[in-house]
Amino acid sequence: MKRIYLDHIAAAPLAPGVFEKMRPFLEAEFGNPQSLHSDGQAAAEAVAEARERVSALIGANPGEVIFTASGTEANNLAIKGLVQAQRARGNHLVVSAIEHASVLNAAKTLEKSGFQTTVVPVDGDGRIDPAAVAGALRKETVLVSVMTANSEVGTIEPIAEIVREAKAQAPGVLVHTDAVAAAGNIPLDVKALGVDALSLSGNVFYGPKGSAALFLKKGTKLAPLVEGGIQEGGRRGGTEDVAAIVGMGEAARLAAEAMSDRVVRITALRDRLIEGLLRSVGHVRLTGSPGRRLPYHASFCVEFVEGEALLLSLDFKGIAASSFSACTSKSLKVSHVLLAMGLDHTLAQGSLIFSLIDSTTAADIDVLLNVFPPVVERLRNMSPLYTEFLKETGR
Amino acid sequence: MIYSDKVMDHFQNPRNVGTLPDADGVGQVGNPVCGDMMTFYVKVKGDKLTDVKFQTFGCGAAIAVSSMVSEMAIGKTVEEAMEITNEKVAEELGGLPKNKMHCSNLGADALHAALDNYKARTAGTASGPTVVPEHDHKAPGKMPDHCPYCDGPVEGLADMCSCKKCDLDLVECGHCHLYTNKAETNCTHCGAQLDR
Numbered sequence: 295m296k297r298i299y300l301d302h303i304a305a306a307p308l309a310p311g312v313f314e315k316m317r318p319f320l321e322a323e324f325g326n327p328q329s330l331h332s333d334g335q336a337a338a339e340a341v342a343e344a345r346e347r348v349s350a351l352i353g354a355n356p357g358e359v360i361f362t363a364s365g366t367e368a369n370n371l372a373i374k375g376l377v378q379a380q381r382a383r384g385n386h387l388v389v390s391a392i393e394h395a396s397v398l399n400a401a402k403t404l405e406k407s408g409f410q411t412t413v414v415p416v417d418g419d420g421r422i423d424p425a426a427v428a429g430a431l432r433k434e435t436v437l438v439s440v441m442t443a444n445s446e447v448g449t450i451e452p453i454a455e456i457v458r459e460a461k462a463q464a465p466g467v468l469v470h471t472d473a474v475a476a477a478g479n480i481p482l483d484v485k486a487l488g489v490d491a492l493s494l495s496g497n498v499f500y501g502p503k504g505s506a507a508l509f510l511k512k513g514t515k516l517a518p519l520v521e522g523g524i525q526e527g528g529r530r531g532g533t534e535d536v537a538a539i540v541g542m543g544e545a546a547r548l549a550a551e552a553m554s555d556r557v558v559r560i561t562a563l564r565d566r567l568i569e570g571l572l573r574s575v576g577h578v579r580l581t582g583s584p585g586r587r588l589p590y591h592a593s594f595c596v597e598f599v600e601g602e603a604l605l606l607s608l609d610f611k612g613i614a615a616s617s618f619s620a621c622t623s624k625s626l627k628v629s630h631v632l633l634a635m636g637l638d639h640t641l642a643q644g645s646l647i648f649s650l651i652d653s654t655t656a657a658d659i660d661v662l663l664n665v666f667p668p669v670v671e672r673l674r675n676m677s678p679l680y681t682e683f684l685k686e687t688g689r
Numbered sequence: 690m691i692y693s694d695k696v697m698d699h700f701q702n703p704r705n706v707g708t709l710p711d712a713d714g715v716g717q718v719g720n721p722v723c724g725d726m727m728t729f730y731v732k733v734k735g736d737k738l739t740d741v742k743f744q745t746f747g748c749g750a751a752i753a754v755s756s757m758v759s760e761m762a763i764g765k766t767v768e769e770a771m772e773i774t775n776e777k778v779a780e781e782l783g784g785l786p787k788n789k790m791h792c793s794n795l796g797a798d799a800l801h802a803a804l805d806n807y808k809a810r811t812a813g814t815a816s817g818p819t820v821v822p823e824h825d826h827k828a829p830g831k832m833p834d835h836c837p838y839c840d841g842p843v844e845g846l847a848d849m850c851s852c853k854k855c856d857l858d859l860v861e862c863g864h865c866h867l868y869t870n871k872a873e874t875n876c877t878h879c880g881a882q883l884d885r
Contacts, residue, residue, distance in 0.1 A: 600724065602748035606700060620724040621748035624788055624882035626864035628724075640721035643746075676706050676752065678728040678744040679721065 295612040298658045302498075302590050302649035303445045303475065303616055308541070309500035309652070315544040316502065319537040327534050328525065337536045344543025348507055351499075351546040352473075352492060353483035360508045360526045361539050365474035365495035366396040368508040369439075371519050371530065372470040372491045373400040376437050377409060378517035383466065384434030385409045390422045390451075391634035392444050394472055398630075401439075414440075419583040420449035420635050428459040435467050442473035442482065442492070446618050446631040446647065447582030448591030450476065457488035468514065474498060474506075478549035479590060480557060490514050496538070500652060501545030505538040552652075560650055561589040563659055567648060568592050570663040575670050579641070581632065590651070595637065596644040598680035599673040604646050607669045613662055616647040640679070692749060693783035699753035704760050707742040714810060715818035716802025718795045725751040725793050728818075729759075729803040736766045743799070750785055750793035757782050758796035767804055773797045791865075791879040833859070833868045837877070843868075 299307075319340060325333030327341050345356045362368045377387055389401050391413050401411045412430040416422050422440055431438070438460050443450045457469045470491040473482060477492070478499025484492055491514065496505030510516055510529070522531020549556075572578055577597040596604060601617025608615050616622075618629035620643060632642040648662070674680040690697065709730035719726035725747030732740035741759040745752050757778050762770045775794045779785045785794060802819045809815035833843050836852035836859070843850050843859065850868070851858045858871040864881035875882055 598746065600747050600751075603700070603752060606697075606749045610701065619748075620864070621751075621789075621793070626724065626788060626879065626881035627884075643721060643724055676703065676744055677746045678717070678726055679746045681708065681744055 298613045298654075298661055299651060300648040300654065300658075300662070301614045301616050302651050303647060304649075305503065306497055306500050306651055307653070308502060309545050309548045311548070312501060312541050312544045316537040316541040319540055323536075327536060328523065337534075340540050340543075341534055341536060344539045344546075347543040347546045347550075348494075349509075351478060351482075351550050352494065352509055353485050354509045355512065357527075358484075358509055358512055360510055360529050361534065361542075362506045362508055362530060363504050363535065363538075365472070365493050365498075365506045366394075367519075368474075368493035368495070368506050369394060369396040369472050370400050371508050371516070372493060372510075373397060373437070373439055374404065374519060375516040375529075376468055376470065376491060376514070377404060379515040380436035380468065384432075384436045386412070386432050386435040387437040387439065388412045388414060388427060388430045388435060389438075390414045390416060390427075390440045392416050392420055392422075392446075392631040393439065393441055394445070394474070397439050397441070397472055416634050418636050420444055420447045420581070420631065421583060421586070422451050422456065424452055424455040424459040427456050428463040431460060431464045431467060433464075435464060437468050437470060439470040439472065441475070442471045442487075443476040443480070443588050443591075444582065444631060445475040445591075445649075446629055446645075447593050447635070448587035449582040450480065450586045450588060453487050453489065461488070475588060475591075478546065478553075479588060481553055484509055484511070496542035496545055499545050499549040502538050502541040504535060505542035505545075507542070556652065557589050560652070560654070563650055563654055563656060564589060564592050566656060567650070567659045567662065570659065571666060574663055574667050578670075581635070581637070581645070588649075590649050591647070592649070593645070593647040595632070595641045596646055596670060597641060598644070598677045598683060599670060600643045601645045603673050604644070604669065607673065608665070611665045611669065613665060616649065618645045618647070619643045691786050692753070695781075695783040696750060696753040696785065699756040699782065700749040703752055703756035705740075705742050705756065705763070706744065708744060709740060709742050712742075712803075714803040714805075714807025716799050716804070716806050716821070717818055718799045718802055718821045719747070719751075721746060724748065725795060727751065727755050727795055727799040729755075729796075729799040731762075731800070731803045731807055733767060733807055736768070738762050738765055738767065738770055741800070741803075743796075748789070748793055750789040751795070753782060754778055754785075754794050754796040755799070758800050762800055767807070771801060771804060773800060787875045788880045788882050791881075829866045830861070831866070837868055838870070 325337040327338035349356045349359045468490040474495045477494035490511045492509040497503045581593045601619030602621040620628040628642045712730035713733045714731045717728045727745045730742045743755040745755040775797045806819035832847045841854040859868040860871040862876035865879040867878040
């Protein structure tokens with residue numbers, strides 16, 4: 295049975311050619327980029343080239359890119375590093391209710407050392423209202439952190455508008471955006487967005503795991519999280535992971551090159567999936583914005599059944615997907631994103647996400663559309679909630 | 690795979706799924722908020738369970754547990770069936786992940802609710818099903834009055850409290866909101882992995 299992988303939000307494969315670019319730096323070209331000899335300088339040149347490619351992907355200057363080991367690290371560095379450096383100016387930050395745990399937990403930790411956080415709500419589509427962000431600003435606000443796109447529901451946020459309104463209200467405020475789910479998959483330009491900092495992760499655009507970066511606008515002060523040598527301009531100590539950085543650079547180059555074609559192609563497949571799925575099974579809701587969503591992202595809540603049971607059933611049929619139901623999380627907590635969007639617990643338990651990768655085909659989508667209805671039917675026939683629903687509606 | 694082959698078998702091919710319109714007892718446990726909900730139907734002849742059927746809303750473990758319980762109960766006397774415990778069911782399934790031991794492992798409770806219901810109907814004290822709404826859950830962000838281990842006083846704030854007598858820091862579980870020793874990886878009440 296051919297496996298059909300529709301879990302881009304969890305992990306993506308390497309783009310063809312990326313591993314070949316990385317390999318020499320795990321073998322013969324093992325030098326430390328900080329060394330002055332030619333072995334070191336060869337590695338330094340490779341890192342510099344990768345930095346150029348990653349910065350080009352988001353319209354930044356190479357000097358504005360700090361490599362990290364994960365999107366989570368980039369978010370932590372942005373949140374903690376920026377507010378610590380701005381401490382004298384104020385102690386308040388603004389985040390949205392649907393941010394990734396790396397943003398929300400970093401903000402929570404800062405609260406223990408005297409910072410205050412305002413959490414801005416979202417609407418039923420998971421959209422952050424720019425006016426609500428501007429309305430949450432105080433004179434002591436030093437940082438706003440709102441995500442570019444949400445990986446659970448796919449909604450793309452109006453970042454440029456949020457930045458514009460926030461900076462009109464408080465010119466000195468810094469804006470960070472967690473663009474991990476978006477970067478390399480939709481066109482992003484840090485100048486057009488107007489952000490001061492942006493997190494991105496290589497694996498989401500078919501680079502290696504363990505490769506990520508923080509864009510930090512030139513001249514912005516940052517307190518390092520990891521202190522050490524002068525790597526990354528003293529903003530992140532530790533010997534560079536040259537192979538991962540080179541892999542991310544190559545993936546960024548390929549992503550920029552493929553961007554416009556890929557967006558069109560993957561969006562068409564996504565729409566085929568969404569329309570087909572909603573047509574073939576009743577009582578399934580699309581979550582997130584129908585129009586402003588990530589090209590690779592199709593997320594749903596399936597009524598009367600639970601997400602983990604859906605995942606396991608699909609896995610048996612060779613299909614990999616995701617869910618954010620309570621039972622799929624180790625801490626048994628239902629998705630904070632779905633609850634923030636106003637969904638009730640029962641509906642949120644039926645969370646199911648299909649996220650397409652570059653090699654997904656129309657035939658893959660059609661296999662899913664064939665497999666899905668009987669999977670749901672089997673679980674609904676076991677569900678007391680469905681029996682109750684049928685009784686109530688007189689069927 | 691997080692589950693044993695036996696769990697996956699019962700999930701894929703659950704035994705005794707369905708309802709019994711002429712059931713002698715009906716019991717329900719769980720709550721969709723918790724993630725799992727089970728309804729059990731029993732048919733009793735003489736003192737023996739001649740048929741058991743169930744319906745379950747929940748994860749793979751919850752479905753497998755229900756199926757296993759139904760299999761274990763059929764043919765037993767009411768008395769014997771009352772002795773089936775959640776732990777025995779988990780054991781029979783070749784074990785369950787820690788965080789599935791509580792919320793998903795409610796099959797025996799659901800069976801017992803159906804048997805209680807049967808007894809109540811026989812005694813003429815019930816007509817509808819017996820419903821056990823859910824296991825222990827507390828409101829979030831409320832520090833416990835007493836230490837869950839020694840019942841002694843708890844000091845501190847909701848997100849940073851401790852028991853002096855046990856010399857333990859206590860942490861709130863994100864799922865059931867009860868408090869557990871901070872050194873644990875899983876909540877001792879519901880089994881959910883603790884967030885830090």
